[in-house]
Amino acid sequence: MMDIKQLKYFIEVANTKNLSHAARNLYVTQPTLSLAMKKLEEEFQVALFNQETNNYMLTQAGQYLYTKGSDLVQNFDEMMAEMDNMSRTHEHPLRVGLTILFVIQFMDEISHFIVHHKVDLSIVQDGSKQIQHLVAKGELDIGLVSFPNMYSETLVIDPLAKEKGYHVAVVMPKDHRLASRDSVTFEDLKNERFVTLNNHFVLGELLQKRSRDFKFTPNITLEHEDLQVLLYGVNQLDSICLLPHEYRQINDRDDVVWIDLDDKYASFDIGIATRRDQLRTDILNDFMTMIKQAH
Numbered sequence: 001m002m003d004i005k006q007l008k009y010f011i012e013v014a015n016t017k018n019l020s021h022a023a024r025n026l027y028v029t030q031p032t033l034s035l036a037m038k039k040l041e042e043e044f045q046v047a048l049f050n051q052e053t054n055n056y057m058l059t060q061a062g063q064y065l066y067t068k069g070s071d072l073v074q075n076f077d078e079m080m081a082e083m084d085n086m087s088r089t090h091e092h093p094l095r096v097g098l099t100i101l102f103v104i105q106f107m108d109e110i111s112h113f114i115v116h117h118k119v120d121l122s123i124v125q126d127g128s129k130q131i132q133h134l135v136a137k138g139e140l141d142i143g144l145v146s147f148p149n150m151y152s153e154t155l156v157i158d159p160l161a162k163e164k165g166y167h168v169a170v171v172m173p174k175d176h177r178l179a180s181r182d183s184v185t186f187e188d189l190k191n192e193r194f195v196t197l198n199n200h201f202v203l204g205e206l207l208q209k210r211s212r213d214f215k216f217t218p219n220i221t222l223e224h225e226d227l228q229v230l231l232y233g234v235n236q237l238d239s240i241c242l243l244p245h246e247y248r249q250i251n252d253r254d255d256v257v258w259i260d261l262d263d264k265y266a267s268f269d270i271g272i273a274t275r276r277d278q279l280r281t282d283i284l285n286d287f288m289t290m291i292k293q294a295h
Helices: 004-016 019-026 030-044 062-084 100-105 105-115 128-136 204-214 229-236 245-250 284-292
Strands: 047-054 055-057 092-098 119-125 141-145 156-157 166-173 193-197 219-224 243-244 256-261 268-276
Touching: 004 019, 004 062, 004 105, 019 030, 019 204, 047 193, 047 219, 055 062, 055 204, 055 219, 062 092, 092 100, 100 128, 100 166, 100 245, 105 119, 119 128, 119 204, 128 141, 128 204, 128 268, 141 229, 141 284, 166 229, 166 245, 193 229, 193 243, 204 243, 229 243, 229 284, 245 256, 268 284
Parallel strands: 092 119, 092 141, 193 219
Antiparallel strands: 047 055, 141 268, 156 268, 166 243, 166 256
């Protein structure tokens, strides 16, 4: 999965239009930079540069990644600088668990929170089930999670507004036999191959539960925690995948389609998980208020 370092490499090549100059500016070798660009193009399955003599010119896809990626890198660098500045003052520790979808949705609010509070904020990214587990064990102070509450004796989950939840889509190759449908049911999916989130995630559990309800054993070709890997596997393994429909807004690929899942468990409310016996510090209450008021 693409990381910030790869994105910074790509932006420097785009700025200099020259691999040698970019490598010198980044203090890396030219072969290292060349390999990084090749891997990036392989991951996105699209050419990012048209190489003209020694000049690297952006393709249409490259220009799109450059525009979006530049903003992302700037936001990331600002957030890291803000966190570094805060570390130099007396800070209150706060351990937060978020899924990748919620990291993206709440990045601006979290950055703003860091600036305006003396907080030593550490973020753990994982699936909702695992985040609930870590909060219940006391390894996290708070988690933004999907319902249901897996540890109701230990955890309390304060629900957020309905519109802040997510809806399940079935992602499939654009030439799939069901690709023209407005919606599909689990009955339609009995004979399909699946790539799926692992059991750290509510959607990984959903596939197992509903397949039992519909009396079939899912044919799982790949189980993974990385949404990018799963999207890649949809086409490469000719499979389908259950993912939050909202994730399409940040990763809309041309080679797949997102079909609504018609099922009584196709929508998930989200909330803020804390332990029932937990002392609600001011910094914890302020963070919860920020999340509730977001969007």
